[in-house]
Amino acid sequence: MTNLPERDFKNPRAEHGFKGRTCSIAAVGSYVPSKVLTNADLEKMVDTTDDWITSRTGIKARRIAAADEFTSDMATKAAQLALERAQLEASQIDLIIVATITPDMPFPSTACLVQQKLGAYRAAAFDIEAACSGFIFALEIGQQFIMSRTYDTILVIGAEKLSSIINWKDRNTCVLFGDGAGAAILQNRPDSHGLLTACMGSDGNKADLLCLPGGGCRMPPTPDSLAAGNHYLRMDGKETFKNAVNAMCSAATEALRRCEVDITQIKCIIPHQANLRIIDAVSDRLGAKPEQRFINLDRYGNTSAASVAIALDEAVQAGRIQRGDLVLLVVFGAGLTWGAAVIEW
Numbered sequence: 492m493t494n495l496p497e498r499d500f501k502n503p504r505a506e507h508g509f510k511g512r513t514c515s516i517a518a519v520g521s522y523v524p525s526k527v528l529t530n531a532d533l534e535k536m537v538d539t540t541d542d543w544i545t546s547r548t549g550i551k552a553r554r555i556a557a558a559d560e561f562t563s564d565m566a567t568k569a570a571q572l573a574l575e576r577a578q579l580e581a582s583q584i585d586l587i588i589v590a591t592i593t594p595d596m597p598f599p600s601t602a603c604l605v606q607q608k609l610g611a612y613r614a615a616a617f618d619i620e621a622a623c624s625g626f627i628f629a630l631e632i633g634q635q636f637i638m639s640r641t642y643d644t645i646l647v648i649g650a651e652k653l654s655s656i657i658n659w660k661d662r663n664t665c666v667l668f669g670d671g672a673g674a675a676i677l678q679n680r681p682d683s684h685g686l687l688t689a690c691m692g693s694d695g696n697k698a699d700l701l702c703l704p705g706g707g708c709r710m711p712p713t714p715d716s717l718a719a720g721n722h723y724l725r726m727d728g729k730e731t732f733k734n735a736v737n738a739m740c741s742a743a744t745e746a747l748r749r750c751e752v753d754i755t756q757i758k759c760i761i762p763h764q765a766n767l768r769i770i771d772a773v774s775d776r777l778g779a780k781p782e783q784r785f786i787n788l789d790r791y792g793n794t795s796a797a798s799v800a801i802a803l804d805e806a807v808q809a810g811r812i813q814r815g816d817l818v819l820l821v822v823f824g825a826g827l828t829w830g831a832a833v834i835e836w
């Protein structure tokens with residue numbers, strides 16, 4: 492039984508036979524490594540300037556994990572904070588989903604390593620890979636398990652050590668990315684509509700725009716492939732930019748349409764933190780006001796799957812999101828992949 496207040500928008504989940512069940516974010520947490528790499532530091536490493544990076548991207552600094560600090564370590568710290576805030580024990584987690592493109596190793600999954608570090612012995616655990624869109628994809632997967640009553644408490648994490656796949660001699664890419672992790676705990680909360688909708692999209696025709704060609708079965712690590720730099724991230728920046736703006740706009744528009752919410756009703760927009768110019772273009776097209784957006788890319792750069800997860804946590808801790816507020820998450824990444832989610836907090 493629920494005692495949901497009447498709203499002037501429909502909950503698409505309720506309409507599809509999920510009455511009495513919602514998927515809410517019970518708590519969030521995040522972690523970023525302590526080492527700060529500023530634009531001034533990068534000026535000493537490659538042919539770039541603070542002015543170029545700031546004006547083209549909005550990024551001023553990013554965090555870099557220690558040599559012995561891995562994606563699972565950052566994910567675990569973000570998760571521990573979320574668990575503490577939700578007043579839950581690790582043993583209460585039913586499922587752990589980690590979204591990452593920088594797993595500790597190809598297998599076992601980073602989620603299993605996080606499970607071990609947390610002591611979440613009851614949980615099933617697996618990774619998903621949707622690049623920078625991973626956190627929303629993981630939220631949507633988690634929601635399906637909550638709505639179907641398969642699980643009650645799900646830990647969703649976006650975590651990356653992108654510094655491990657960056658060519659630190661390539662100025663086109665090394666200025667853009669950083670490390671970190673964000674976590675959310677999903678639960679059925681009868682007094683909230685929770686996650687109203689999440690939509691996802693992909694276009695494998697544009698896989699080449701942003702990729703890491705080496706390390707898989709197509710190009711295993713050999714001395715030749717290592718020497719050719721095939722184990723570093725590659726990107727066509729201009730094309731990626733255009734696709735990001737278009738895909739984020741259509742994903743956000745579709746998510747808002749599905750729950751009959753107008754952009755003016757959104758209290759806080761959490762966009763993927765890749766480039767301030769992408770965020771500006773997307774919010775302009777959506778008709779959003781600058782004060783509706785939450786931005787932290789100046790401090791962290793693009794942390795891929797961790798990006799919106801960290802930003803969501805920081806927005807909540809900063810008081811930008813209060814109980815009952817409508818929040819719009821919108822992401823874009825390699826694949827190509829994209830997605831958007833509307834949440835009643």
Ligand SMILES: CC(C)(COP(=O)(O)OP(=O)(O)OC[C@H]1O[C@@H](n2cnc3c(N)ncnc32)[C@H](O)[C@@H]1OP(=O)(O)O)[C@@H](O)C(=O)NCCC(=O)NCCS
Binds near residue numbers: 766
């Ligand atoms: C990468 C990006 C910032 C480049 O900005 P841009 O305005 O498109 O810049 P351009 O590609 O036109 O490059 C302009 C020039 O700056 C140079 N340049 C690139 N990186 C530079 C750097 N760090 N410092 C100084 N100059 C740089 C280029 O070599 C180019 O020089 P050229 O004209 O002599 O060839 C931008 O394309 C971008 O953000 N793309 C999307 C990236 C993204 O979001 N990726 C992740 C998606 S999840």
